[in-house]
Amino acid sequence: MADRYIEPDTPELRARWGNFAWTPENAEKAKEVVARYPEGRQRSAVMPLLDLAQRQVGAELNTQGWLPIPVMEYIAAYLDMPIIRVVEVATFYTMYNIAPIGRFHVQVCGTTPCMLRGSDDLLATCKSRGMKKGHISEDGLWSFTEVECMGNCASAPMVQINDDNYEDLTSDRLNAVLDALARGETPKAGTQDPARHTVEPVGEPTNLAAMITENHDYRSEW
Amino acid sequence: MPKVKVDGVEIDVPTGATVLQACELAGKEIPRFCYHERLSIAGNCRMCLVEVKPGPPKPQASCALPAAEGQEIRTDSEMVKKAREGVMEFLLINHPLDCPICDQGGECDLQDQSVAYGRGASRYDENKRAVTEKYMGPLIKTTMTRCIHCTRCVRFSEEIAGVDEIGALYRGENMQITTYLEHAAKHEMSANVIDLCPVGALTSRPYAFEARPWELKKTLGIDVSDATGANIRIDARGREVLRVLPRNNDDVNEEWISDKARYMVDGLTKRRLDKPFLRRDGKLVAVNWNEAFAAIATLNPGNSIAAVAGDMVDCETMFAAKKLVGALGSKLVEGRQTGMDYATDNLAAVNFNTTFSGIETADAILIAGSNVRWEAPLLNVRLRKAVKRGAKVFLVGPEWETTFGGEFLGEDLSVLGNLPQNVADALSNAKRPAVILGGAALGRGGLEAGLALAAQFNLVRDLEDGTKWNGFNVLHMAAARMGGLMLGYAQKGGIADLIAAKPKVLLALGADEVDFTKFADSMIVYIGHHGDKGAHAADVILPASAYTEKAGTYVNTEGRVQWADKAVFAPGDAREDWTILRALADAFGVSVGFDSFDQLRNAMIKEVPALGSEGLADYGSVLPNGGGSAAGQIAYPIKDFYMTNPIARASAVMQRCSAEILHGEDLAEAAE
Numbered sequence: 001m002a003d004r005y006i007e008p009d010t011p012e013l014r015a016r017w018g019n020f021a022w023t024p025e026n027a028e029k030a031k032e033v034v035a036r037y038p039e040g041r042q043r044s045a046v047m048p049l050l051d052l053a054q055r056q057v058g059a060e061l062n063t064q065g066w067l068p069i070p071v072m073e074y075i076a077a078y079l080d081m082p083i084i085r086v087v088e089v090a091t092f093y094t095m096y097n098i099a100p101i102g103r104f105h106v107q108v109c110g111t112t113p114c115m116l117r118g119s120d121d122l123l124a125t126c127k128s129r130g131m132k133k134g135h136i137s138e139d140g141l142w143s144f145t146e147v148e149c150m151g152n153c154a155s156a157p158m159v160q161i162n163d164d165n166y167e168d169l170t171s172d173r174l175n176a177v178l179d180a181l182a183r184g185e186t187p188k189a190g191t192q193d194p195a196r197h198t199v200e201p202v203g204e205p206t207n208l209a210a211m212i213t214e215n216h217d218y219r220s221e222w
Numbered sequence: 223m224p225k226v227k228v229d230g231v232e233i234d235v236p237t238g239a240t241v242l243q244a245c246e247l248a249g250k251e252i253p254r255f256c257y258h259e260r261l262s263i264a265g266n267c268r269m270c271l272v273e274v275k276p277g278p279p280k281p282q283a284s285c286a287l288p289a290a291e292g293q294e295i296r297t298d299s300e301m302v303k304k305a306r307e308g309v310m311e312f313l314l315i316n317h318p319l320d321c322p323i324c325d326q327g328g329e330c331d332l333q334d335q336s337v338a339y340g341r342g343a344s345r346y347d348e349n350k351r352a353v354t355e356k357y358m359g360p361l362i363k364t365t366m367t368r369c370i371h372c373t374r375c376v377r378f379s380e381e382i383a384g385v386d387e388i389g390a391l392y393r394g395e396n397m398q399i400t401t402y403l404e405h406a407a408k409h410e411m412s413a414n415v416i417d418l419c420p421v422g423a424l425t426s427r428p429y430a431f432e433a434r435p436w437e438l439k440k441t442l443g444i445d446v447s448d449a450t451g452a453n454i455r456i457d458a459r460g461r462e463v464l465r466v467l468p469r470n471n472d473d474v475n476e477e478w479i480s481d482k483a484r485y486m487v488d489g490l491t492k493r494r495l496d497k498p499f500l501r502r503d504g505k506l507v508a509v510n511w512n513e514a515f516a517a518i519a520t521l522n523p524g525n526s527i528a529a530v531a532g533d534m535v536d537c538e539t540m541f542a543a544k545k546l547v548g549a550l551g552s553k554l555v556e557g558r559q560t561g562m563d564y565a566t567d568n569l570a571a572v573n574f575n576t577t578f579s580g581i582e583t584a585d586a587i588l589i590a591g592s593n594v595r596w597e598a599p600l601l602n603v604r605l606r607k608a609v610k611r612g613a614k615v616f617l618v619g620p621e622w623e624t625t626f627g628g629e630f631l632g633e634d635l636s637v638l639g640n641l642p643q644n645v646a647d648a649l650s651n652a653k654r655p656a657v658i659l660g661g662a663a664l665g666r667g668g669l670e671a672g673l674a675l676a677a678q679f680n681l682v683r684d685l686e687d688g689t690k691w692n693g694f695n696v697l698h699m700a701a702a703r704m705g706g707l708m709l710g711y712a713q714k715g716g717i718a719d720l721i722a723a724k725p726k727v728l729l730a731l732g733a734d735e736v737d738f739t740k741f742a743d744s745m746i747v748y749i750g751h752h753g754d755k756g757a758h759a760a761d762v763i764l765p766a767s768a769y770t771e772k773a774g775t776y777v778n779t780e781g782r783v784q785w786a787d788k789a790v791f792a793p794g795d796a797r798e799d800w801t802i803l804r805a806l807a808d809a810f811g812v813s814v815g816f817d818s819f820d821q822l823r824n825a826m827i828k829e830v831p832a833l834g835s836e837g838l839a840d841y842g843s844v845l846p847n848g849g850g851s852a853a854g855q856i857a858y859p860i861k862d863f864y865m866t867n868p869i870a871r872a873s874a875v876m877q878r879c880s881a882e883i884l885h886g887e888d889l890a891e892a893a894e
Binding site: 083 | 386387388389390391392393396401402403
């Protein structure tokens with residue numbers, strides 16, 4: 001994350017994005033978002049609108065989307081707020097991409113529970129497929145980030161790719177997911193363990209076993 | 223009034239005070255970086271930790287904690303000592319140890335407080351964070367590695383200046399303070415962030431590596447770059463003024479000054495008149511004082527002499543010149559160089575009566591013919607405060623970028639006689655209505671129309687709390703204006719009276735804005751400090767002192783009498799103005815009645831007693847009747863904020879500001 005920097009403001013960038021404007025559908029959505037906030041407080045809508053703009057850019061480029069400087073300026077003008085305040089928000093939250101990004105943004109969790117359950121293998125897998133921190137793969141498909149806890153520790157290790165989480169991964173399962181994405185398929189989100197439905201315990205329950213089928217009063221056994 | 227105990231001593235604190243303020247009231251020093259009296263509370267540096275009971279058993283940030291009844295505050299416990307040492311150690315983790323090459327050294331909050339509250343050594347042996355320099359314009363030099371993220375500069379630009387241009391990008395350890403895309407800070411007050419910065423992250427670019435604070439002689443002065451009379455401290459080493467800093471004065475400038483007041487001082491060493499000059503065969507030739515006076519003695523003006531005062535001269539100079547002209551039998555003295563001829567028999571009608579601190583409390587303000595941001599940046603800050611408190615502001619004149627909103631009503635003076643209904647309603651329903659007339663609205667019947675509004679909306683009134691309210695204001699642009707008017711530097715017809723009199727000799731006291739072509743038949747004796755427009759037209763040049771080089775009395779646009787001291791000596795053969803005028807009296811063979819500065823000042827005070835006491839001069843609250851109709855397109859006199867006076871025009875820093883900030887020139891350094 002230390003390597004996050006705003007894409008420089010170049011004439012090429014201006015030429016490409018200088019005439020950014022909402023698509024008709026997004027214009028409707030933007031209006032609706034702004035209407036959620038009281039009159040005169042329209043700048044509260046900056047976060048949903050940045051997300052909307054990022055998605056629109058993504059749809060245009062067929063990637064996860066990112067926020068070029070002219071797009072941030074468009075949002076600032078749309079909400080009538082100082083541009084520096086928009087940039088502050090966009091640079092603070094890591095879910096806003098402030099530099100170009102690939103079709104799939106692979107975010108591998110490397111925090112302790114995932115690490116204990118084998119996230120190092122996932123990192124190695126990603127590396128072997130040519131993914132590198134802060135770079136887009138040559139085919140434009142993959143961007144890669146190692147992130148901190150995403151809150152899926154019960155089904156660690158996990159990877160977030162664009163809007164979906166893929167959990168209970170092994171090197172093979174991750175390869176399967178990535179291959180499917182590369183083929184243009186939409187693999188099932190969530191746990192990739194065929195024996196698991198969601199984040200229920202793996203195998204036989206070991207705790208409060210007597211409560212599985214019926215209510216049981218443990219108090220007399222304490 | 224909650225009662226709290228600070229280190230065992232019980233004190234009453236005002237309602238709404240914070241624990242930090244309570245500790246200060248009790249005389250305890252609380253170290254702080256992010257907290258500043260005039261900015262909102264951020265509470266992010268954690269340096270002000272104290273122990274408070276009742277409360278959680280841990281130190282609390284006193285700046286953001288309201289003082290409550292029965293609190294027991296400790297600032298001297300072991301917990302507080304350890305907390306401060308801990309915070310200081312964290313702050314210093316990423317702060318470079320470059321004090322020897324840092325311009326803030328010697329006046330650095332971090333340096334002082336680490337000596338006083340730090341633990342003396344760091345246990346951190348990782349690499350320090352490094353941050354790239356940010357470009358913030360020609361005035362602010364940045365070394366962002368030194369930044370401790372107090373966000374004072376961000377809060378200043380948002381809250382005081384009203385221009386959101388500085389922000390904090392990224393997060394956590396990677397947070398960086400910058401302007402948007404590293405554009406120059408485009409505000410007339412931008413350099414105040416340098417004073418606010420508690421470390422050496424934002425330092426002064428023109429003053430970079432010039433001097434250490436302990437080498438400087440500090441002199442109390444008054445700024446002359448506009449008519450607000452900001453209180454300044456002049457820091458000089460040897461004969462050179464190296465920098466100007468604001469002094470606290472809540473009535474005038476709070477603790478800010480404009481960029482022009484701060485940075486035009488490098489112009490004091492450039493284009494200086496340091497020798498007398500005589501015009502011989504159309505060319506100015508350097509001579510010595512004796513030759514100059516010998517030449518003047520041959521002029522024999524009799525009573526055909528007049529004096530024009532420039533915008534930056536002090537009252538003593540004007541008084542001495544008036545005495546000289548009077549001794550020769552003339553009464554022709556004038557200060558309004560550009561030809562204004564408003565009536566001055568009642569000075570309350572041309573004064574900023576509400577006062578700067580008073581205008582903050584106004585609830586409806588009509589501004590006519592003034593680009594306040596350029597004519598009085600410090601007043602602009604007050605207007606912004608008033609708007610934040612709920613005041614409605616209406617403006618007459620061409621549109622400029624206000625920092626407080628406001629509604630522009632039109633560009634013609636005739637609007638004053640025909641206010642839209644909503645404006646009239648706002649002014650008549652207001653408890654504290656105010657009208658501000660700028661220089662561009664004084665002529666062509668504007669002043670009379672303004673006075674008519676004063677009567678119509680009852681601007682002079684007694685408030686419910688028993689105090690007097692005078693909402694009629696004239697905002698001048700020249701530091702010498704109110705003093706000049708008090709000394710009688712105003713003819714009925716303005717400078718036209720002087721032109722009509724065709725004086726044999728015209729004394730120009732630092733007057734650079736006069737149209738000298740109209741005085742083609744007069745011998746022009748220029749007594750001033752810069753080789754600017756006045757010197758170009760002069761027949762005799764007598765080198766005098768700039769505002770830092772003489773003691774003097776100044777009266778600001780509120781009618782506030784203030785005294786300045788002499789910081790340095792004038793360069794070369796230049797002398798203090800009054801001594802030149804005294805010597806001129808000898809050359810002309812008349813007596814002016816003073817031989818020393820004290821005698822001069824006493825004579826002046828005897829004639830105008832109000833100049834004898836610091837503070838607001840009393841012009842009474844009775845306004846003359848206005849009336850008549852005003853008409854004419856308003857054009858603001860200031861075309862370039864950074865180039866309004868000869869010192870600023872000579873200043874390389876101001877020239878660069880003008881080129882880069884106002885005219886958008888890309889300078890080589892900007893691209894670095």
